[in-house]
Amino acid sequence: MTPRSRIREIIQQHRRFLILSHTNPDGDAIGSLFALGRVLRSLGKEVFFCNESGVPERFAWLAAADLEVLREPPTEGFDWAFALDCGSASRMGDTVERGIDLGHTVNIDHHQDNSGFAVINWVEARSSVGEMIALLARDLDIPLSGALGEALYLALVTDSGFFSYSNTTPESLRIAAHILEQGLDLDRFNANLQRQWSLGTVKLHGLALQNAYLAEDGRVGVVTVDEDALEHTGATREDSENLVDYMRRVRGVQVSLCLKWESPGRIKMSLRSWGEVDVSAIASSLGGGGHANAAGGVLYTDMRDAEKRVLQRIAQDLPGPHEEASLNAGAH
Numbered sequence: 592m593t594p595r596s597r598i599r600e601i602i603q604q605h606r607r608f609l610i611l612s613h614t615n616p617d618g619d620a621i622g623s624l625f626a627l628g629r630v631l632r633s634l635g636k637e638v639f640f641c642n643e644s645g646v647p648e649r650f651a652w653l654a655a656a657d658l659e660v661l662r663e664p665p666t667e668g669f670d671w672a673f674a675l676d677c678g679s680a681s682r683m684g685d686t687v688e689r690g691i692d693l694g695h696t697v698n699i700d701h702h703q704d705n706s707g708f709a710v711i712n713w714v715e716a717r718s719s720v721g722e723m724i725a726l727l728a729r730d731l732d733i734p735l736s737g738a739l740g741e742a743l744y745l746a747l748v749t750d751s752g753f754f755s756y757s758n759t760t761p762e763s764l765r766i767a768a769h770i771l772e773q774g775l776d777l778d779r780f781n782a783n784l785q786r787q788w789s790l791g792t793v794k795l796h797g798l799a800l801q802n803a804y805l806a807e808d809g810r811v812g813v814v815t816v817d818e819d820a821l822e823h824t825g826a827t828r829e830d831s832e833n834l835v836d837y838m839r840r841v842r843g844v845q846v847s848l849c850l851k852w853e854s855p856g857r858i859k860m861s862l863r864s865w866g867e868v869d870v871s872a873i874a875s876s877l878g879g880g881g882h883a884n885a886a887g888g889v890l891y892t893d894m895r896d897a898e899k900r901v902l903q904r905i906a907q908d909l910p911g912p913h914e915e916a917s918l919n920a921g922a923h
């Protein structure tokens with residue numbers, strides 16, 4: 592029996608479920624959380640939602656009044672927990688990790704370095720966990736319409752860079768097409784998703800980009816956000832979410848790095864790459880993780896030391912002149 596069919600069986604045989612996703616949730620973590628909740632509710636199941644960081648303000652539009660998201664797991668009252676988009680149990684956060692029984696937990700994830708921490712582990716190389724929840728909905732004959740379609744679409748577009756990253760497959764696009772056929776209002780959806788910046792966001796981007804630089808002969812693009820920049824612009828840490836993507840667009844850049852001050856001695860690292868450089872390997876050697884072309888983690892040090900350490904580590908994995916030539920040839 593495959594993990595996927597075992598999951599369908601667990602859903603059919605039990606009544607009360609807890610759904611979890613990773614701390615500092617992105618669109619996939621929030622979208623797949625709500626999507627699985629909608630699937631289970633449409634089967635008449637009782638559902639608790641939990642995320643240790645809560646729902647970020649920019650996704651508040653997706654959380655209807657009937658979806659309360661707890662910061663810690665309920666002490667009793669559920670048969671099985673689902674951990675979504677978590678490469679390891681620690682990604683759920685300390686309180687959640689302590690509060691659930693991994694012997695009654697299903698792990699649904701698409702990170703290549705997933706540790707298989709639960710008793711049932713459905714881990715596949717898919718664009719997003721949302722894509723996997725869509726397959727599960729299909730197994731259970733549930734149409735991808737209304738709030739379910741919206742939550743799935745959020746998961747799909749955020750983790751695939753609006754279907755531009757190499758994790759996008761014909762199947763991802765077929766699922767997206769199916770959601771549109773079921774009536775998703777794309778204009779309203781995008782207004783909700785994209786009209787989320789404050790003036791502080793724009794000013795923070797301006798300040799950070801002013802100090803952007805290239806390293807390793809232009810092959811690495813770096814942008815940093817320090818405590819001062821956050822203070823000067825009144826922006827929040829969430830406001831710097833997409834900064835890493837700017838440097839990825841500079842000609843010749845193969846790896847884009849964003850380092851962001853979070854609190855004293857705590858720097859958040861985001862890495863993106865084109866082509867062959869596997870940034871998840873770089874991130875995991877520094878205590879983080881992720882996907883081949885998008886990864887991240889936290890460094891417990893100051894900004895200057897973080898820059899030095901990450902840049903040194905990236906330099907080890909940059910392709911040599913020969914490999915670079917073939918990468919460029921492939922781009923035509």
Ligand SMILES: [Mn+2]
Nearest residue numbers: 619676720750
């Ligand atoms: Mn994901």
